[in-house]
Amino acid sequence: MDFRLEDIDDAEIERRLSVVEPLTDAVRDLVDAVIRTEMPDEDLHAAQTAIEAVVGTLRTKQRDGGFGVPFTPDMRGMPWGNAVVGARNAVAPPLHIDARDGIAECEMTLGAAYEGPGGCVHGGVASLVLDQMAGEAASTGTTPSFTGTLTVRYLRPTLLGRLRARAEVESVEGRKTFVRAYIADDEGPTVEATAIMIAPRSNPAVRP
Amino acid sequence: MDFRLEDIDDAEIERRLSVVEPLTDAVRDLVDAVIRTEMPDEDLHAAQTAIEAVVGTLRTKQRDGGFGVPFTPDMRGMPWGNAVVGARNAVAPPLHIDARDGIAECEMTLGAAYEGPGGCVHGGVASLVLDQMAGEAASTGTTPSFTGTLTVRYLRPTLLGRLRARAEVESVEGRKTFVRAYIADDEGPTVEATAIMIAPRSNPAVRP
Numbered sequence: 244m245d246f247r248l249e250d251i252d253d254a255e256i257e258r259r260l261s262v263v264e265p266l267t268d269a270v271r272d273l274v275d276a277v278i279r280t281e282m283p284d285e286d287l288h289a290a291q292t293a294i295e296a297v298v299g300t301l302r303t304k305q306r307d308g309g310f311g312v313p314f315t316p317d318m319r320g321m322p323w324g325n326a327v328v329g330a331r332n333a334v335a336p337p338l339h340i341d342a343r344d345g346i347a348e349c350e351m352t353l354g355a356a357y358e359g360p361g362g363c364v365h366g367g368v369a370s371l372v373l374d375q376m377a378g379e380a381a382s383t384g385t386t387p388s389f390t391g392t393l394t395v396r397y398l399r400p401t402l403l404g405r406l407r408a409r410a411e412v413e414s415v416e417g418r419k420t421f422v423r424a425y426i427a428d429d430e431g432p433t434v435e436a437t438a439i440m441i442a443p444r445s446n447p448a449v450r451p
Numbered sequence: 452m453d454f455r456l457e458d459i460d461d462a463e464i465e466r467r468l469s470v471v472e473p474l475t476d477a478v479r480d481l482v483d484a485v486i487r488t489e490m491p492d493e494d495l496h497a498a499q500t501a502i503e504a505v506v507g508t509l510r511t512k513q514r515d516g517g518f519g520v521p522f523t524p525d526m527r528g529m530p531w532g533n534a535v536v537g538a539r540n541a542v543a544p545p546l547h548i549d550a551r552d553g554i555a556e557c558e559m560t561l562g563a564a565y566e567g568p569g570g571c572v573h574g575g576v577a578s579l580v581l582d583q584m585a586g587e588a589a590s591t592g593t594t595p596s597f598t599g600t601l602t603v604r605y606l607r608p609t610l611l612g613r614l615r616a617r618a619e620v621e622s623v624e625g626r627k628t629f630v631r632a633y634i635a636d637d638e639g640p641t642v643e644a645t646a647i648m649i650a651p652r653s654n655p656a657v658r659p
Contacts (some may be wrong), residue, residue, distance in 0.1 A: 247569070262492045262496070263485070263495065265499055266485060266495050266496075266498060266499040266502075267485055269499045269502040269503050269506065270478075270481055270482055270485055270502060272503075272506045273478055273481070273502050273505060273506050273509075273541075274478055274482070274540070274541045274542060276505075276506045276509040276510050277471070277474060277475055277478055277509060277539055277540075277541065278517070278518050278531075278532045278537070278539045278540055279510075279513040279514050279516075279517075279518065280509040280510065280512070280513050281512045281513055281514055282508065282509055282511060282513075284470045286508055286509070286511075287470050287471065287474050287509075288470070288474075289508070290474060290505045290508060290509055291473055291474040291477045293501060293504070293505050294474075294477040294478060294481050294505060295477050295480075296501070297481060297484075297498045297501050297502060298477065298480045298481050298484045300490065300498060301481075301484035301488040301490055301494070301495075301498055302484050302487075302488065303490060303494075304488070304489045304490050305484065305487040305488050305489055306487050306489055308487075308563065308611065309486070309487075309562070309563040309566040309569065309570060309611055310486050310487065310563060310566065311566075311569035311570060312568065312569045323486075324486045324563055324564075324566050325566060325567060325573065326564065326565050326566060326567060326573040326575065326576050327567075327573065327575060329486070329566075331485055331486045332482070332485075332486055332563075332564055332566075333481075333482045333485065333541070333542075333564075334482060334541075334542050334564045334565070354517070355516065355517040355518060355532055355540075356532075356534065356540055356541075356542045357542070358517040358518065358519075358533060358534060358537075358540075359534060359535075360595075360597065361455070361517065361519035361520045362516065362517060362519060365533065365534040365535065365582070365583075366582045366586070366597065366601070367534065367535060367578060367579030367581070367582030368534050368579060370575060370578035370579060370582055370601055370603070371573070371575030371576060371578060371579045372575070373575070374573070374574045374575030374578055375573075375575055378574070387568075389568065389574065389605070389608075390574040390603075390605050391604070391605055392602065392604050392605070393574070393578060393601075393602070393603045393605075394600065394601070394602045394603075395578070395598075395600065395601045395602075395603075396599070396600050397597070397598050397599055397600070397601075400597075403516065403517055
């Protein structure tokens with residue numbers, strides 16, 4: 244968890260996002276299209292060749308390892324590579340989470356790329372979402388929280404489509420924050436979770 | 452969880468996989484490249500345009516909704532759209548799980564697309580992997596198992612890179628199967644889990 248500072252202002256952040264967000268959205272669209280396409284083999288081969296050419300260009304200059312979580316001078320983290328919320332990461336739906344005062348909420352659409360049983364959200368994807376939600380509810384300001392224990396209870400199948408999620412801090416004891424969370428469809432919760440989140444002894448958002 | 456039969460033999464399965472697996476691998480490579488690229492904006496714009504053209508072709512003919520889990524005549528499920536193991540799903544690493552006699556094992560490489568804290572596997576990705584592993588350990592023959600409760604304990608950070616996972620059935624009580632699982636690096640387990648898996652009353656792999 245290396246500390247990396249990016250000395251950029253809000254305007255530069257917006258400018259960079261205006262380039263990478265539509266690119267990542269196009270890749271998300273591609274992931275979905277590859278799962279669902281019924282085109283003949285020759286079109287799939289041509290698609291592969293075209294994608295490999297794009298990869299070749301993008302890799303001409305690239306960072307080593309993951310994107311990491313660089314911080315701005317005012318200690319705002321930019322988790323653009325994050326697997327759940329990352330603006331540059333097509334694995335992420337991405338979730339746009341509204342978090343404040345110990346409560347995190349979001350609406351999301353989970354499509355073909357998040358399937359487990361036919362027509363249903365993968366149980367592990369539900370836990371992935373709930374882990375992130377719990378983390379956002381428990382994190383305050385520049386102090387992050389890491390998951391200590393996550394317990395997920397599956398109440399009934401979660402159908403692919405429009406869903407919402409909510410997490411709320413129940414109590415805090417020293418470095419431990421206890422969070423309750425759920426994913427719901429129009430009929431109510433389908434999956435619920437409790438999490439014990441841990442604040443690190445040394446805060447990676449504090450400049451060394 | 453609709454039942455869908457695909458009347459194809461092993462040779463046809465292999466033929467289809469020989470087309471979609473390299474295509475999906477190219478998309479996984481693209482997901483990684485978009486996270487890590489440091490190329491200038493004009494190249495990112497050009498990449499977006501090229502990807503959108505591929506999506507347009509692939510969507511000319513596509514199925515509605517997710518890929519689902521079609522079955523072969525001998526009742527083998529083909530979870531090619533699955534978010535963890537799907538051969539057509541670039542969100543999936545994918546895991547190649549060896550499962551038999553109540554034990555599931557796999558080796559995997561989790562790169563930039565699975566990051567949470569800088570340099571580390573996202574806690575929710577660990578739970579996603581462990582959920583799938585538990586399901587594969589608990590499922591026998593054509594009888595699937597769905598997660599009832601999943602409890603994940605994070606022992607220490609899991610660094611991005613080469614990892615292995617293992618799940619083992621501990622006991623069976625009626626429709627409930629109790630499973631223990633972990634993810635490990637070279638130093639041993641980093642995340643461990645217990646799961647209560649539930650066999651459905653009606654088996655979707657049994658033809659109606």
